[in-house]
Amino acid sequence: MGTMNIETAEGRLEALRRMCTIREFDDTASELFADGEIPGFVHLYIGEEAVAVGACSALEDDDYITSTHRGHGHCIAKGLDPERMMAELLGKRDGYCKGKGGSMHIADVDAGMLGANGIVGAGPPLATGAALGIDQRGEDRVALAFFGDGAVAQGQVHEALNLAATWSLPAVFVIENNQFGEGTPVEEQHHLDNLSETAEAYDIPGITVDGMDVTAVNEAVAEARTRARNGDGPTLVEAVTYRYRGHFEGDPQPYRDEEDVEEWRERDPIETFFQRLRDRGEITEEEFEAMRSEVETTVEEAVEYARDAPEPEPEDAYEDMFADPAPEIAQFAERLRADGGERGGDR
Amino acid sequence: MAQATDQRTATTTFREAIRTALREEMERDDGVFLMGEDVGDYGGVFEVTQGLADEFGEERVRDTPISEAGFVGAGVGAAATGMRPVVEVMFSDFLGVSAEQMLNQMAKMRYMFGGKTDMGITIRTTEGGGMGAASQHSGTLHTWFAHFPGIKAVAPATPEAAKGLLKSAIRSDDPVMFFEDKMIYEREGEMPTDADFTLPIGEASVEREGEDVTVVATQRLVGESLSLADELEGDVSVEVVDPRSLYPLDTDAIVESVEKTGRLVVADESPLSYGTHAEVVARVVESGFFSLDAPPQRVGVPDTHIPFSPPLEDEVLPQAADVRTAIDRVV
Ligand SMILES: Cc1ncc(C[n+]2csc(CCOP(=O)(O)OP(=O)(O)O)c2C)c(N)n1
Ligand SMILES: [Mg+2]
Numbered sequence: 036m037g038t039m040n041i042e043t044a045e046g047r048l049e050a051l052r053r054m055c056t057i058r059e060f061d062d063t064a065s066e067l068f069a070d071g072e073i074p075g076f077v078h079l080y081i082g083e084e085a086v087a088v089g090a091c092s093a094l095e096d097d098d099y100i101t102s103t104h105r106g107h108g109h110c111i112a113k114g115l116d117p118e119r120m121m122a123e124l125l126g127k128r129d130g131y132c133k134g135k136g137g138s139m140h141i142a143d144v145d146a147g148m149l150g151a152n153g154i155v156g157a158g159p160p161l162a163t164g165a166a167l168g169i170d171q172r173g174e175d176r177v178a179l180a181f182f183g184d185g186a187v188a189q190g191q192v193h194e195a196l197n198l199a200a201t202w203s204l205p206a207v208f209v210i211e212n213n214q215f216g217e218g219t220p221v222e223e224q225h226h227l228d229n230l231s232e233t234a235e236a237y238d239i240p241g242i243t244v245d246g247m248d249v250t251a252v253n254e255a256v257a258e259a260r261t262r263a264r265n266g267d268g269p270t271l272v273e274a275v276t277y278r279y280r281g282h283f284e285g286d287p288q289p290y291r292d293e294e295d296v297e298e299w300r301e302r303d304p305i306e307t308f309f310q311r312l313r314d315r316g317e318i319t320e321e322e323f324e325a326m327r328s329e330v331e332t333t334v335e336e337a338v339e340y341a342r343d344a345p346e347p348e349p350e351d352a353y354e355d356m357f358a359d360p361a362p363e364i365a366q367f368a369e370r371l372r373a374d375g376g377e378r379g380g381d382r
Numbered sequence: 383m384a385q386a387t388d389q390r391t392a393t394t395t396f397r398e399a400i401r402t403a404l405r406e407e408m409e410r411d412d413g414v415f416l417m418g419e420d421v422g423d424y425g426g427v428f429e430v431t432q433g434l435a436d437e438f439g440e441e442r443v444r445d446t447p448i449s450e451a452g453f454v455g456a457g458v459g460a461a462a463t464g465m466r467p468v469v470e471v472m473f474s475d476f477l478g479v480s481a482e483q484m485l486n487q488m489a490k491m492r493y494m495f496g497g498k499t500d501m502g503i504t505i506r507t508t509e510g511g512g513m514g515a516a517s518q519h520s521g522t523l524h525t526w527f528a529h530f531p532g533i534k535a536v537a538p539a540t541p542e543a544a545k546g547l548l549k550s551a552i553r554s555d556d557p558v559m560f561f562e563d564k565m566i567y568e569r570e571g572e573m574p575t576d577a578d579f580t581l582p583i584g585e586a587s588v589e590r591e592g593e594d595v596t597v598v599a600t601q602r603l604v605g606e607s608l609s610l611a612d613e614l615e616g617d618v619s620v621e622v623v624d625p626r627s628l629y630p631l632d633t634d635a636i637v638e639s640v641e642k643t644g645r646l647v648v649a650d651e652s653p654l655s656y657g658t659h660a661e662v663v664a665r666v667v668e669s670g671f672f673s674l675d676a677p678p679q680r681v682g683v684p685d686t687h688i689p690f691s692p693p694l695e696d697e698v699l700p701q702a703a704d705v706r707t708a709i710d711r712v713v
Contacts, residue, residue: 126691
């Protein structure tokens with residue numbers, strides 16, 4: 036919950052702002068990628084904002100989350116700083132991972148964000164482990180795993196569910212069913228209609244909610260968190276949503292038409308939430324416009340910060356392998372250099 | 383040695399050579415089928431299988447859920463019962479997810495069962511850095527599998543080797559890991575067009591003859607070493623040997639080259655410690671120690687993971703300049 040208690044008008048506005056920040060951040064990342072400013076792979080969260088924000092608004096600040104390759108939304112919902120996120124996307128030294136991780140590995144362990152992840156299905160066991168630690172230390176916290184519909188086909192996800200259920204751990208599992216795993220539709224990857232039915236196998240509660248509705252996600256996760264804190268074990272929440280962009284930036288998307296996307300856009304999570312708040316008199320059109328331009332400024336400033344940030348030094352590549360460094364690495368690094376001490380040739 | 387009778391070739395890319403081998407082997411043998419994530423209509427993560435689903439249907443070019451342990455294992459089971467699956471694992475970094483079925487089932491079945499099981503499976507996967515894909519999508523893991531008893535491992539560098547070795551891998555009754563360097567898919571070269579052309583697994587190729595130093599290079603580093611050798615022409619005469627197969631490894635060809643040059647540089651993108659380089663050096667020391675005029679040199683990744691940011695990634699990835707430094711050290 037923290038600053039985003041959706042039961043209060045103030046918290047609802049904050050939730051709306053965070054959804055707008057995610058959208059603006061990822062729209063900008065899309066442009067920067069197209070312009071060649073962001074190297075590597077980028078997977079955008081546009082369309083799915085209600086899931087991350089709905090879930091994180093049900094968490095306390097010191098709860099843990101695990102994320103996925105599509106992690107920008109989880110980071111912003113958890114309260115990470117767009118400046119340091121953008122610096123990481125640009126591979127800069129002041130990024131969350133000093134440029135070593137990039138989009139697919141942003142992490143801030145101190146903020147309870149245990150990392151975006153390049154391995155589909157790797158998050159749930161980590162969340163189970165974080166919940167195990169919470170349980171053993173007797174703390175009042177939970178660990179929540181976000182993972183995709185595609186990840187539900189991974190063995191390690193099921194092993195994590197079974198462990199968390201068997202040990203009644205304070206964990207929450209959130210499936211982001213965005214209808215595709217890369218180019219393959221969900222119905223070609225699973226025999227179940229509702230992925231939350233998976234929960235039956237582990238005798239834990241499973242619920243499918245509208246992932247385009249931030250309050251629906253919030254309610255389900257809040258209940259799951261309460262259950263977890265009461266010692267009643269994990270819950271599996273499936274949030275049904277849609278990704279507007281390709282699987283990754285540059286995806287030719289042979290597997291769907293723009294019309295499919297348009298259909299989902301009619302239920303856009305930001306637009307519909309705004310309308311609801313406006314109808315309740317909690318925000319006006321003008322105030323929403325102002326919020327959006329503030330968010331634009333935030334993201335513009337993040338881009339400026341990232342552009343101005345220094346590149347990592349090449350030698351930084353040898354740091355961070357171990358707490359207690361292995362001498363081999365320094366020796367090999369030394370040997371890479373010609374006898375004059377320079378790294379040879381045109382690199 | 384090419385066994386083809388028809389000697390014609392076509393200029394083609396590394397990617398197209400792999401696709402050609404898959405197509406020809408599927409036409410030749412109904413038991414060959416492809417399976418992996420998005421290998422069907424999408425055409426695979428680096429478009430290698432593009433068009434094959436149209437040609438052969440989705441039964442034989444089969445999309446799987448994201449379940450590496452399950453579908454690699456299913457490939458092992460299908461191979462043990464007479465099929466010839468070619469399984470694609472998008473990135474070698476994901477092999478860990480499916481490792482159990484490879485290490486304890488695929489590699490051991492024939493031996494444990496007293497020789498009674500054929501294991502005609504081929505596992506294709508991609509390796510290598512250079513795309514800014516960060517640590518979980520850039521690794522070079524072939525040493526693990528070349529090291530593990532019961533698994534054959536090949537890592538081609540040219541369209542010709544890609545076609546010839548993949549066809550041999552598919553026809554083999556042993557499990558073969560086929561490692562594709564994702565940075566050389568666009569590399570062009572001459573590829574024999576004969577559908578009977580194959581290359582034996584376990585045979586190295588002298589890609590360029592020279593007198594002063596032997597560079598044993600793999601994958602992307604073969605091309606880079608060849609260009610470097612051209613640059614050094616007149617100054618240092620470099621022989622470039624591509625082992626092509628990592629296991630079995632063609633010790634004779636490598637030792638023969640070192641007997642001629644007296645100097646050895648091994649360039650491979652795997653991490654240096656306990657690596658592919660070490661194996662090549664050990665074999666040369668065992669069989670050709672007295673031919674060595676200088677200490678053998680290794681060029682590889684300095685025991686780090688592959689970082690995301692370009693200046694960091696450039697620092698740890700072995701490149702021609704590093705081969706140059708190693709050559710300078712011994713000649
Ligand atoms: C173990 C593993 N297998 C395959 C991949 C390649 N891959 C990356 S994302 C993805 C699709 C994931 O689908 P889903 O879990 O639904 O998440 P979404 O992308 O839809 O958010 C795949 C197959 C991977 N990163 N890790
Ligand atoms: Mg999905």
